[in-house]
Amino acid sequence: MCWRVASGDSLIWHGDRACCESVLRRGAGGPCWCACRVGLGSSWPFPDREAFSDAVIGRPVAPGAVACHSVACALGAGALLVGGRPKQYPALSRLGAAGVAGMLGVRGLAGFSGRTDLLSPGSTSARFRRLDRLVYSPLCLFLGASTAIATVRRHR
Template structure:
């Protein structure tokens, strides 16, 4: 945070504002989360940008087409990502803030923790197979390759950005 002096009736007082770097970080993380949330909303009805549901199931979820989550779950995740986007953006000062500041700080910190855990723990944190075992080994080779290369690093990067905003934002 940066500090600025504001002239008051009793003399100068320190006013805390979010630094430019925090605003940029928070804006980027918030925009990415909103975009990913929008993509999940699209996935409730379409396998876009892939051509078939089978291809989508293999690349994005790592399961067979018959095991794809339903539209309600996709929309639920989209809603959670929208809320996460708001919490990070409001904490960074790039979206209008409502409610208590501590709630935005805790919310943005939770977003950061969940995303870092997903990135480091992989998709096994998101679900279990019918026997209660972790399902990472059940995922397709294509998904595991994409997860290692793109999905998990993106989660860690967005989570780290959200955590920084939670600690340093306003």
């Protein structure tokens, strides 16, 4: 259990490292699943691919199947590295997890500064920029910081 109820019904961190790692791995599972679905032609949760592309990618044309499945593979590989895999090569796991944390941090900072287009050319729609500052960038920073904390704690 990651959290437990303390007096006054407030939640406090219980300090269970395995739980933290599990949450981080599952946190990449949802976006990985979504990237696969989009690669197969889904626009979920939007009514069509144009609306999806405008809100999530920031440009008028939806990404192709190869790009979507590449993102899904990268998210899956990142989740495995954050989870401490491969166990027989802990240095690779540690380096990979640090890379994941760093990339998420850079992505979050770029979004907050309004310069996601430097990392993903063409991501310039007004809807995307608003969502980027309100949702995507804070999420990237949170996941990056959580990944860094879990990596440091796991390798003490």
